[in-house]
Amino acid sequence: xxxxxxxxxxxxxxxxxxxxxxxxxFEQTIMVRDIIALSxxxxxxxxxxxxxxxxxxxxxxxxxxxxxxxxxxFLLGMVMNDHGALIRTTLQAxxxxxxxxxxxxxxxxxxxTELDSRQSDILRNLIARKLNKRVAISVRVDPSLIAGFYIYxxxxxxxxxxxxHINDMGESIKLSIQGMVHA
Numbered sequence: 001x002x003x004x005x006x007x008x009x010x011x012x013x014x015x016x017x018x019x020x021x022x023x024x025x026f027e028q029t030i031m032v033r034d035i036i037a038l039s040x041x042x043x044x045x046x047x048x049x050x051x052x053x054x055x056x057x058x059x060x061x062x063x064x065x066x067x068x069x070x071x072x073x074f075l076l077g078m079v080m081n082d083h084g085a086l087i088r089t090t091l092q093a094x095x096x097x098x099x100x101x102x103x104x105x106x107x108x109x110x111x112x113t114e115l116d117s118r119q120s121d122i123l124r125n126l127i128a129r130k131l132n133k134r135v136a137i138s139v140r141v142d143p144s145l146i147a148g149f150y151i152y153x154x155x156x157x158x159x160x161x162x163x164x165h166i167n168d169m170g171e172s173i174k175l176s177i178q179g180m181v182h183a
Contacts, residue, residue: 005086009093012074016098019070023106026098027138028067029091030108030152032075035062036088045084055079092155104134107153112145112161127153 016025044050044058059079063072078084098106107127109115115123120137128135131154146162 002086002089004083005089005093008078008083008086008090009097012071012090012094013097015070015074016094019068021068021070022098023138024068025071026095026106027108027140028071029095030110031066032063032071033088033091033152035066045079045087052080052082055084059084095152095155104136105131105154106136106138107151108138108140109149109151110140110142110145111149112141112143112147114141115139115149123151127151 012025013022016022044055056076056079059076060072063075075087078087078090107124109120109123120139124135124137127137135153144163146166148161148164150157150159150161150164
């Protein structure tokens with residue numbers, strides 16, 4: 001891992017500890033990852049022709065009110081130092097540091113419906129066996145998934161939601177139609 005990425009991840013961890021927001025920052029890391037994945041953030045952050053102030057405004061608009069203000073300020077600082085392209089890898093490194101600091105890893109489970117304690121325990125045990133470490137579960141409900149869930153742990157995403165399957169089918173249909181048009 002790049003030294004600068006490690007320095008940023010460590011600084012973010014220090015900020016999370018100082019503010020007492022470790023678990024919140026971890027959960028918000030998932031939200032930031034989702035926003036980045038579903039937007040033009042990578043294109044803007046990785047493009048040197050966009051001025052810093054444009055990138056900064058974009059970060060403020062993308063994350064303002066959605067994540068803790070200290071976390072948003074941290075991301076803005078990265079952008080203003082011309083390191084916006086490192087946000088994704090920094091967040092992955094931060095997630096790993098969170099697991100080390102807790103001597104376990106934390107899995108964020110986002111489910112279409114509320115999970116009961118038995119379901120949470122089953123997921124925790126399965127993930128713990130696969131990763132060979134202790135696992136804490138943080139559960140969030142997101143009805144937009146329609147059914148199913150996704151799990152984010154140690155920088156990895158397992159998406160088993162109906163919304164993902166519908167999106168994948170839509171992409172497949174779109175590619176098929178494009179193939180027929182070009183044939």
